[in-house]
Each structure stands twice: as structure tokens, then as C-alpha cells.
Amino acid sequence: MQCPLCGEYDVSTYRYDVLSDLAHDKYWCHNCSVYFDSPLSMKNKAAIPEPPPDKGQEIVLYHIIDDLHARAEMGEGKYGTVLKTHNGRNALMDAYQEALDLCMYLKQVLLEQEK
Numbered sequence: 001m002q003c004p005l006c007g008e009y010d011v012s013t014y015r016y017d018v019l020s021d022l023a024h025d026k027y028w029c030h031n032c033s034v035y036f037d038s039p040l041s042m043k044n045k046a047a048i049p050e051p052p053p054d055k056g057q058e059i060v061l062y063h064i065i066d067d068l069h070a071r072a073e074m075g076e077g078k079y080g081t082v083l084k085t086h087n088g089r090n091a092l093m094d095a096y097q098e099a100l101d102l103c104m105y106l107k108q109v110l111l112e113q114e115k
Helices: 060-079 091-114
Strands: 011-016 024-029 034-036
Touching: none
Parallel strands: none
Antiparallel strands: 011 024, 024 034
């Protein structure tokens, strides 16, 4: 079988048993070091893993720390306080709603980059 990601034929088949009635074959590409269920599962870009990172240039953590400080200052200016526990809000629902917005923004960028 040919790997749908890299096109190489160095692919092994494994029997994957979650439960005996749900057993199915999984495939391992030795070139990509990727498991996949079927060649069709790799046609969706969301199912294709990214390659390992290179050395890189900037440390992202430092940028995130700067952003956290800026957001705290913005929140203090907007709400008169930084975020604190037991503030009368449902933090889990706030986070869930923000995560849904994030999914929308991420998919927007991915769709825009395809064109």
C-alpha cells in the first residue's frame, strides 16, 4: 500500500483490536512515522500530522507571557479588576464559548489560505 501522505510504499499493516467486534486494520508509514486508518482518512487535511519542528527562531512562550500581561491590563481597564476566582461567572462556559470562537477563527484562516 502507498502512503497517502508521502507516496512511499514502505507501509506496514497492523490489526488494531479495541474490542474484538471493532477490530480493523491500521497502517504505519515507516517514512513519515505516521499511523493512519485508511488512505481515505488522510485526504482530510485535519487528519494529516504536521512534520516535526525545525530549530525555529523565536520563543513563543515569551510572546504569550507579554500577551497575558496586556490582556490583564485591558481587563483591569475594562472591568476595573483583573480576573479573579468566585466572581459570579461560569468560567467553564466562558472558556467553552471562547473555544468555539477560536475554532471559527482558525477555520476561517485555513479556508482563506487554501484560496
